[in-house]
Amino acid sequence: MSRVTRFLCAAAYNHRESFRAGILQRLMLPTERFLPPAYGVDPGAVAWHCVRAQRLDAARELAALAVLAAALWVEPVSAAFVVYVATALRLRSYWRQRLRLRVPKPSGVRQLAVPALTVIAALSLAVYVALLVYAVWSGLGGRVPWLAASSAPAVAAQAAGTWVLVGLPAGWGVVAAAERRVRRRRWREIRTAKRLGPPETRGLWGVIETSTARGLRRLSQLEQVTHVEYADDAFYGAGDELEQFPPWSFATQLRRRTPPAPPDVGAGHLRLVKPPEDSGPLLSHSDVIDAIREGMQRFRAGEARAGARLQQLTMRDYVFAPQGHPALISKRPAGDVLADEDEEARHMLGIRVGSWEEDLSTTTFVRATTHGDILYLEVSVRVLLPVQNQYRWSIRTIDAGMLNALRSIPSDILLAVPRHTWQLARRFRLMWGKEPEPAERSAAQAEGWDVPAPPLHINSLREQVAQPSPQNLFQRLDIERYVKAVEHRLISSVQDLLEHKGLESEEFSARVSQVFNTGVIINGGVQSGSIAGGHTVAQTNQTTVQPSTPSNPQTGTVSSPPPA
Template identity: 25%
Template sequence: MSSPATTANTGSPKLRDDTTRFLCGAAHRDEHFADAAIREYLVEKTRLIPRSPGVNTGAVLREAVAGRMRRKMRDSALLVLTLVLLLTATATALMPWLIVAVPLAFASAGFTIRPLVRQLSTPTGRGPLIVGAIGGSIALGIVLLKAGSSFERDYYNGYGTRYSSSSDAETVIAIITLALIFGVLLADRVVVWLLLTKSFRRNRFRTRPGQELWQNEWKVRQLGHGIYANALQRYPDEEDEHTPDDPGQAQVVVYRGYEPFVGSGTMFEPWSMALPLKPAENEEAKPRLGFTLTELYDHVTNDLVTTGRSPSLSPGHRLRDLTFGDRVVASAVELIDHLGDPETQIILPDKDKAPVRVVDGSVVDDLVNKPKEWMRYFRSFQVETWDRDVVVSAYLTLGLDDEMLYVEWTPCVLTPIEAKYREIDKWSPYSLRPLGEALVDMLRFPATLPKRFSNAVMWMSPIDQPPGTFVSDKYGARVSIRELASEQSVDNYFQLTDVERYIKVLEARLLRTIGEFLQSKGISVTEFMEQAMQITNNNVHITGPVIASNIATTGRARTGNVSTGKGRKR
């Protein structure tokens, strides 16, 4: 497929790139986020994950692996100390601690976990549950045994004084063990605090080992990398997510689930139109001028990339940096169902490896003119704004025959990283907060033992695939690493209106360009302009999983699927 012209990328203020370091911090603060990222990206060696705008995926995954290993080491040490404590402390001494810990654990519950993140961060199979049940039974047995033994040894004299046969040595060991438990909890909190306030501080953040900002920084940040060494090689730690697409190739997206544009966020009022191609009145006596879809794609692209010439059209002159590229999107389920097809051999040449990341122009040309039900071609357009906190993408696909032109336009919005992950820039490295957090951890420690036991013994295994079968979920992506931690709304009113601005400007330019192109080919644009007016003035859109067979209108104000403040996606 021929390559459209592009414009120089100059004149716009430089975008600050904070998303990677915020997500690196999230990998150490939020175990559910880290485990979900590892499961989606690293566990399945045959899964193809598309690039995330504004994110160094390799750097975030390495921090996720390090955070997971640090937590496993911490909880393994705490379990050993807990076993010593159970063997030395009396049941009557431990019971008040447990009574305090349970309500405190509920009161100080952590972040709200979204269903998808929770689903991806769960253990694989029943193995961890079985091991956890065995460990819990052993601990319960020790407590009951000690309680029974204490009851038999304890006695009362005539005045009601209670004597215990517990040795002084056991009491000393129990006190030392309690101090060690607190020491482990405090050390873990201090390490995380140093990572968040020093390693991931703006203008200091590095993705590769170099000068240490604090002692043993890179030893902590490289924990567990050897376990996932082969998987991490697919995601270089200096991966450039902003490299322009090769004009002779198209990126491949293999998705699982409902939404095909993985990594682009939430679909925002997509629409489509089917336009009859009729000669203009003054062209009836002349033969109709023909055109190809490739010609129309390139004409539209050449026009859209010049949209941002005026700085007043987009805040920060962001439309000047509009990028475009070719995308081949395929369903993982159908990809496996069509293993024998020649097209599948192009996307998935080796069933034991991930689908290819890019295909050449010949594949694109074929899909443009002969799309498959399960594999389509799209021309993508993307603009990053608000220091890459908000990304607006749009996907265009066309269909054509001698009598009809079909246009489908799907805008998508990628919202900012969750606010709880961005607050690290407000924290001081010299705060006493780690000490306070460690004290709270100590108070609620007995109630967290089941979770800590699960962390210590939990493992992630690939999806079971019996010999001779192929499971589609092993190949398709469902979510990008940025979408795992994105807000469910934009941050403020200006961001919401900017989303509207970029989508409306591109939409209006697209419709005008198509109209002018058709008119230049001697085709009547009367019906096209009528449908275009409905789109721009009456909020024509596709909602939910049902696609209307014709253009429908609604009377409500156009707000799309993106909300502000505490609103949620609809």
């Protein structure tokens, strides 16, 4: 299990109800087919803990109400203590939040909060037990010399309330003792397990129904299977587009390299020059993508030998299709769609540096298109930033020792209530025609023929907990290093391909120099003899690119042409 999954599982218990409601609303809606892959997060485990946390909150409220009801049957002194206990139970999240804000380090929480809460719980329980013993002893006719005898008849007359106070804490104590063992074992699993999930036939431990659990697992499996994805929100789930890395593209004309002229054979002899044969397109889309993939593999092998961070480089093919495309509905593999040469399906190669389990990862999407002797190269960068600090505190706070005796008694009162109660309520809801899905979802949509439109922007769970922007200098430097390393290796791979195919690479180098050195974004389109477009058309058209200008493919610099 990734660290982000453990953070979110712990945040289900340690954050506001809106956090859990937002997670469950996204994961359990019938439009789950539009959710992006999990990207390093186990959605089944997160949903299970969110549902369980909601039940525990409801059980805690039920326990507090039961204690308050029991206070109505006892004498004023005991009632005041019971009201105090019920209030402490209801304010559990409040005290935890104050401890987290006041104590900056987990070690401080362990050293200050745990002993203080333990002493308070021990004193409170001691007074509680003394009151119970006094009530029972007085009810049986016994006398306590050092206490006022006038209060004994009043306590004896309220024996029913006494037995309520005796039975309720005893039952909660047994439940709390068993619950602490279960919770400790559960958090050990969360820390160490690679994947938190039950057998598929049982659902997620009976908390989430099996059909929903299977849908959540499919989100994780989509990371390994390449399907056709929705094109109106391309690159969803892979991160955000940063201002310093805008998408760029350009077009260049492909020309065969002119062979050197043969030596002069003397006067009176004709020099025969064989024209080049027209053997079809100079370059294909698959040639460019394969060259980029091979270049990245060599780059990754070199980084692995050096032990650098860039050895965590992975590549995946993405195919995007418009709304209503048959391949989008039937979830056809991307390879089959590409084999059909469908013009509506757009193929891009995603190059990711850093695994989804890491704090920071960048994905560079590359698309190469050839039309006759024109090569179009399009690049877009997405950055997935680290997890916010508020979610990193979750596991540490829970591990800090909040499982004290007083507050853990009602925290899992649900374990004392049969789980079949919730199942029975769900069965009654289904009997009365309350379907879990919206009523407007038609039978055609249920069969997958009519796909509802997704929202304008779709975020993965990983994106929801990510930082909105880089927080420090080192994060910005890491992003810069990852993106530039991939882009320069990408450009050099295409240059090597042009050299291998016997094509001129000078114009390609000049176009690259325009993008990287002057920051001009060239989007394609022929204007005034130069291939340029976009919001910088005027600036680009003033710059005339000389196809024969020599360039240095290693540095990307273009030398000035000699004066006339």
